[in-house]
Amino acid sequence: MAEAKDRVLITGATGYLGRRLVKASLALGHPTFLLFRPDTASDLARCQMLMELKMEGAQLLQGSLDDRDSLISALKQVDVVVSTIAGDQILQQLKLVEAIKEAGTIKRYLPSEFGMDVDRMHHAMPPGDKVFSEKRIVRRAIEEASIPHTYISANCFAGIFLAGLAQLAIFMPPRDHVNVYGGGDKRCIWVAEEDVAMYAMLSVDDPRTLNKVVYLRPPDNILSQMEVIEIWERVIGRKLSKTFISEDEWLSQMDKMPPFEQSAMAHFCHIFYRGELDFEVEGPHGVDGSELYPHYKYVTAQEYLKRFV
């Protein structure tokens, strides 16, 4: 008899990554549970997303991070918890960590990470450092409570970075002109959101990822911005005009931007000017997701960009 698959609870299931995690969890055969708050009933888009996921096989559990009893009751029905809470609510997860500790039965917790490895980013520039330091607070709480965990480090979401050739707040590839950061030569890693979700779900019951940071590094997608632009130029058969922006220019524009864009621009600086995604994965705590799951067919940067033709 096949071993029963771990039951998975996903919080933030109607969100950007959450709904993709639900689909990946269901595709892998996990009994998949979604936590939804009673006040969701007044949010049409969320209700319809929840119902769509339910019709695909997910089960709904009413509960909220602010209602400890409902949370404990939900936790008792599952083996694994995956959180995708939004970047401005990271510390809300401390309530979940407390509840997981109290329940005492959770075999693996994946907190809301899915970005840069925050323990490598102690030096990050403000205001982009806030989300990193909050994620570190959650990590330390998880470790102090001895909760079995996996941290997924996924850079960069293709829909947000690759789709727009890394233009700030542009999510379709431009056909005429593109801004290039520095020489556009720093290597970064571009991962389709559906692949982030699938790698994350592949890791939840894998002993090799227990208490590890899993870096998602699909080999064909470790590319500089210029390499990505060249792929797109080949795909559409024409060259784009380019403006090369220096780091000083980039940083001098930050002050004029609203807070959310300021954070994004700070992250862009670490990624595209300072090349801080270009490092070797080292043990004992780091593992390379692409090496763990070599047979998983991820979306290459070229395949992703071809979708836009």
Add this chain to the structure above:
Amino acid sequence: MAEAKDRVLITGATGYLGRRLVKASLALGHPTFLLFRPDTASDLARCQMLMELKMEGAQLLQGSLDDRDSLISALKQVDVVVSTIAGDQILQQLKLVEAIKEAGTIKRYLPSEFGMDVDRMHHAMPPGDKVFSEKRIVRRAIEEASIPHTYISANCFAGIFLAGLAQLAIFMPPRDHVNVYGGGDKRCIWVAEEDVAMYAMLSVDDPRTLNKVVYLRPPDNILSQMEVIEIWERVIGRKLSKTFISEDEWLSQMDKMPPFEQSAMAHFCHIFYRGELDFEVEGPHGVDGSELYPHYKYVTAQEYLKRFV
């Protein structure tokens, strides 16, 4: 050889009904085109929805109602146009009507209707009357330009009305308590959004719907609010407590609400207190969609509510 299916252009394709129309159009085998504005590139959710629809088979055409040349160029590539522009932008369609007239090749235009038959609602109460009168202006412009057309009258969207048992701004069925309008005995018609989309797309190349109002009236879904509540009570095996609200009470609460809710409350009054969806379809301009397509298996109210268990 099979006759080529009409090519369909859908405007507002990333919207609530728009994306369902795209799926219905593709399911019926129509070459399906979506109009998207250049500024969509800065809207992450819309970009991803467009790409999802593109990956399902739709083709993207860049253009905008404000750019006549792009609009004419798009119109020259299709046979049928379906608009689902939002309720607060109805008159924007006059630009589309002008362009369709100029192009001169469109075989059928379905303007953004999908609600009450506005030519039956000359007496509608403010502020809910505004959208009706604007839809009438668009109808008259279409007729004056002799554009072949079909008006789809669909009441009431299941996700908005049935899902919450017709509670205002509640989109999941309550399990304890429900407000009932009057005696809850006025019959209305509850139609799943995917069925609205499919009936609409079935009508676009049907000579029987040319220059007609198509009323969507799935026979099993012509039910009063109380009948709907009873279905839900049977489904969950328990009775809900009920507050019966008189028409005067309902109308007296309108003033306190924001404008959008005021319009919704006005529409609720026509539907649930005055029973204005309960009429016989009469020729020569009215046709019953369920009679035209009797073999199409629509979602019954009971099936719809069972999804929430």
